[in-house]
Amino acid sequence: MIDTIFHVVLVLAMPPLLLGVIGKTKAAFAGRVGAPFLQPYYDMGRLMKKGIVLSDSTTWIFRAGPVVTLAATLFAALLVPLGKHPAPISFEGDMILFAYLFALGRFFTTTAALDTASSFEGMGAAREVSFSCLAEPTLFFALITLTRLSGTMSLTPMLQHVTPPVWMATGASLILLLAGLFVVLLAENCRIPFDDPNTHLELTMIHEVMVLDHSGPYFCCVLYGAALKLYLLGALFVNIALPFASGNAYLDWATFAAGMLLLAVAIGVVESVMARLRLIRVPQLLVAALILTAFSLVLVVR
Known part of the structure; x- marks a missing residue:
């Protein structure tokens, strides 16, 4: 029960903090003070107080897009173990459900963009x-x-199987795996070098262009869902990269949280030292x- 409570609290409270850490890291590289670490929380709170503007061309699909996407991502959060603690929901084959919950969210996001009847958002979709x-x-x-490596298709035993002895035996494979996952993490969360979440230049926008018509609480759902997606893909990365377990439950939770913050710093560093790729790249x-x-x-195939 305690593990489940910690899991839910971290999932609900920590994702926007990662965005704040990334922003602070980029500001430090630019020689600026930057916005506070908690700025994403303030922004989302302000959006929840604003009204909603809907185009006459939109239908229920546009309104359902942010809500369904957020709900699918929250459900996916129950399948991913955080650190060396089991996920609240675990069963054989849950890794497939995890991947396709993200696909469900992407489907509704792109469909909501198409529902605006905007060629601009259709391009982004x-x-x-x-x-x-x-x-x-x-x-x-x-x-x-x-x-x-683990002999199971369930995320909890799969990720908990990655221990120091496994790293010693299959370190080369896991390094390649982490490199590929880090690229996917950047691409799926509209981070540089794939996309710039702060740009509104038509020729370069990918993710941001699909949500330009959302406002108020709907846009808050979009932002929180994006932060949660970053958090979950980051949790996969950290679970593999930090295979150590101390045996102390609270220390393991703290280690996982510190690993997530270090990952956010690493993303900020990447965005500070690299330029955005040309779209064809x-x-x-x-x-x-x-x-x-x-x-x-x-x-690892023998």
Whole structure:
């Protein structure tokens, strides 16, 4: 029960903090003070108090998009273990449900964008689904590699199987897997070098363009859902990268939280030292990530 409470509290409270840490890191590299770490919380609270503006061309699909996407992501959060603690929901094959809950959210986000009858948002939706065709296989190759190592298709025993002895035996495979997952994490969360969440330039926008017509609480759902998605993909990365368990439950929770904050700093560093890729280069980097995870699977197949 205590593990479940900690799990829910971290899932609900921590995701926006990652955005604040990323923003603070980028500001430090630019020589600025930057917004407070809690700025994303303030922004979401302000959006919840605002009214909603709806276009005459939209239907219930536009209103359902942010809500269904957030609900699917919250359900996916119950399947992912945080650190060395089991997820609240775990069963054989839940890794497939986890991946396709993200796919369900993407479907409703792109459908809501198309429902606005805007060619601009339709362009973003087309780019989103095109790039996701390369990102999803990378995620599945990574999960299949972990399945091969652990002998299970359930996320909790799969990720808890990654221990220091496993790293000693299959370190090369896991390094390739982490490299591919990190690329997917950046691509799926509209981070540089794939996309810039702060830009509104038509030629470069991918994710942001699909939600330009959302406002008020609906836009808050979009922002929180995006932060939660970053958190969950980051949790997969941290579970593999930090395989150590202290035996103390509270210390393990603290270690996981610290790992997530370090990951946010790493994302901020990447965004500070790299420029955004040209749009035609995005598929090439995603294919490279796919190849890395495919090779990681080859290394563990005997």
